[in-house]
Structures are given as structure tokens and as C-alpha cells.
Amino acid sequence: MDLIDIGANLGHESFDHDLGAVLARARTAGVQRMVVTGASRAGSVRALELARAHPGQLWATAGIHPHHAVECTAEAIAELRALQAAPEVVAAGECGLDYHRDFSPRPAQRLAFERQLELAAETALPLFLHQRDAHGDFMAIMKEFEGKLGPVVVHCFTGTRAECFDYLDQDWHVGITGWLCDERRGQHLREFVKDIPGHRLMVETDAPYLLPRTVRPMPSHRRNEPMYLAHIVEELARDRGEDLATTAAATTAAAAAFFALPDPA
Structure with missing residues (x-):
């Protein structure tokens, strides 16, 4: 397979000691390209550093997650503007509510x-x-920018069918994670992921978070990493009633086009 993980927090401290091995395992599992999430001022700088250190395999986003909203000063926006000018930065965010x-x-x-x-x-x-849990305000703010923005993906989608189709009605993309594999919280996703058009569907691990609960054997450390994207795609294909190759090809094509990623080396 040739898979793209559109959201991996590889700047997280849990990867500091073995990132090279993590990237090698990802390649072995068919995850050839990854987008490193920038979710804070420092995290966005780190994401770009990693993308520059691993050209052709890693790219970066630059943004400030709502958890860190108090960081978003005028100075921070100037920093983000500079980061987003780098060719390795392929998206603005992670941001939202x-x-x-x-x-x-x-x-x-x-x-x-x-x-x-x-x-x-x-x-x-x-x-x-x-x-x-902020859908109303999220949609209202996005409405203010209608016609002014580039392509949009709502990553790590965990919401309702109605929310999902509100996004699709705007021609936005949806990112599916290992939340799908959580029998406690993600069962509802299995009921409608088959209805998401393939060209609007992307996949991600959100590593080191959201280790798929259906992975066997379950690693003792409980850290998620990009190699488990293949497992998520297998489950997604089953829920969509597709063969694995079809789902893999569709999600990879959608991600490559969205982020304008070159073909793997």
C-alpha cells in the first residue's frame, strides 16, 4: 500500500527517543508520506524542523490548537505567517474550536x-x-469566511452524521482516525463512513493519541504511531464495503491532491 497519514503529532516528546524507528516501521506498513501536525507556537516550529529533516517523507502544518488559544497573539500570527511561507508547510492549522x-x-x-x-x-x-462539541459556533465562524479560504479538512472527525454532512455540503474533507475502532465512542461512525465520497475522505492516526482499540496484539506502551494507519484503513474499508486497495487508493489520492504532495521517492 501507499498510504498518507494526514495528521501525526511526531513532535510529541514520546517520539524523541526512537523517531527513526517509528518512520521505518511506517514505511514497512505502507505509510510512505506523513503530515506532522503543528498545534502550538513551539509545536509548529518543531513540525517544520522534522519536515526539513525528512524530505519526501514528512511535511508540516503550522497553527495553534484551541487548547493553546491564549498563545494566539499578534506576535504569534506573525510567526505563523513566516512558518506558513516555508515550502514544507502544506496546511494552516491545527486550529478551530x-x-x-x-x-x-x-x-x-x-x-x-x-x-x-x-x-x-x-x-x-x-x-x-x-x-x-462546538459545531454551531464553528460553522458560524466559517460562514464569515465563505469564499475566502482554500481547501478545508476537518481532521479527527468524531461527530454526528449531520455534522459530517454539513461539512461535505461545503465541499470540505473529513479525516478519519482510530476513533472508528473504539467500540465505546466510535461505533456511530461505522454506520455512515460508507456514505462519505471517496474524494473527500482522508485517514490519519493522530499519533501518539488514539491507538486503535482493535489492534492485536495491543502494544503495552499504548502509544499510537503511523504504522497503525494500515489497520485503520482495513477497518474503514470493511465498513465502507470496499476492498482494501480501493479505500487505500482513494484516501491517498484525496490527501495527495489536498496537500499537493509529490509522489513518494
Whole structure:
């Protein structure tokens, strides 16, 4: 397989000691290309560093996650503008709203999201977005920027069928993770992932988070990593009623086009 992991937090400290081995295992599992998520000021710098250190295998995003919304100052926007000018940075974000944990005050989240959308309208980069338990405000803010933004993916989708199709009605993309494999929280996704058009569907691990609960044998460390993307795609193909090669090819083609990634070396 030739798979693309559109969201891996490889700058996380849990990868500091063995990133080379992690990337090698990913290649062996067919995950040839990965996009490293930038979700904070420091994290976005780190994502770009990793992309530059592994050309042709890693690319980066640059943004400020709603958990870190208080970081999104005028100085931070200037930093993001510079980062997003780098050729290795293929999307703006991760940014958006998260009312599930409320690690940042909601007004600060909304302001940070709006500031980053203003920057994205300027740079015309694809958008890598986060939304959890904030669908109404999320859609209202995005409506303010209608016609001004580049391609959009709502990554790590965990919401309802209605939310999913609100996004698809806007011609946005949806990113599916190992949440699909969680019998406690992700069962509802299995009921409608078959209805997502293949050219709007992408896959990701969100590593080191969201280790698929159906992986066997289950690793004792519980750390997710890009090699498990192949397992997610297998489950997704089953739920879509497709053979594995069809789902793999569709999600890879969608991701390569969305991020304008070159063919693997």
C-alpha cells in the first residue's frame, strides 16, 4: 500500500527517543508520506524542523490548537505567517474550536480561530481544522469566511452524521482516525463512513493519541504511531464495503491532491 497519514503529532516528546524507528516501521506498513501536525507556537516550529529533516517523507502544518488559544497573539500570527511561507508547510492549522475540554476560554478560542482564518485567507493554504462539541459556533465562524479560504479538512472527525454532512455540503474533507475502532465512542461512525465520497475522505492516526482499540496484539506502551494507519484503513474499508486497495487508493489520492504532495521517492 501507499498510504498518507494526514495528521501525526511526531513532535510529541514520546517520539524523541526512537523517531527513526517509528518512520521505518511506517514505511514497512505502507505509510510512505506523513503530515506532522503543528498545534502550538513551539509545536509548529518543531513540525517544520522534522519536515526539513525528512524530505519526501514528512511535511508540516503550522497553527495553534484551541487548547493553546491564549498563545494566539499578534506576535504569534506573525510567526505563523513566516512558518506558513516555508515550502514544507502544506496546511494552516491545527486550529478551530474545542468546547469538550475548554482548556482555553471560549471567547479566546473563537478569537484565535478567527485570526488564523484571516491568515489562511491571506496565504491561501489548505486548512487543517479541529472541532469538538462546538459545531454551531464553528460553522458560524466559517460562514464569515465563505469564499475566502482554500481547501478545508476537518481532521479527527468524531461527530454526528449531520455534522459530517454539513461539512461535505461545503465541499470540505473529513479525516478519519482510530476513533472508528473504539467500540465505546466510535461505533456511530461505522454506520455512515460508507456514505462519505471517496474524494473527500482522508485517514490519519493522530499519533501518539488514539491507538486503535482493535489492534492485536495491543502494544503495552499504548502509544499510537503511523504504522497503525494500515489497520485503520482495513477497518474503514470493511465498513465502507470496499476492498482494501480501493479505500487505500482513494484516501491517498484525496490527501495527495489536498496537500499537493509529490509522489513518494
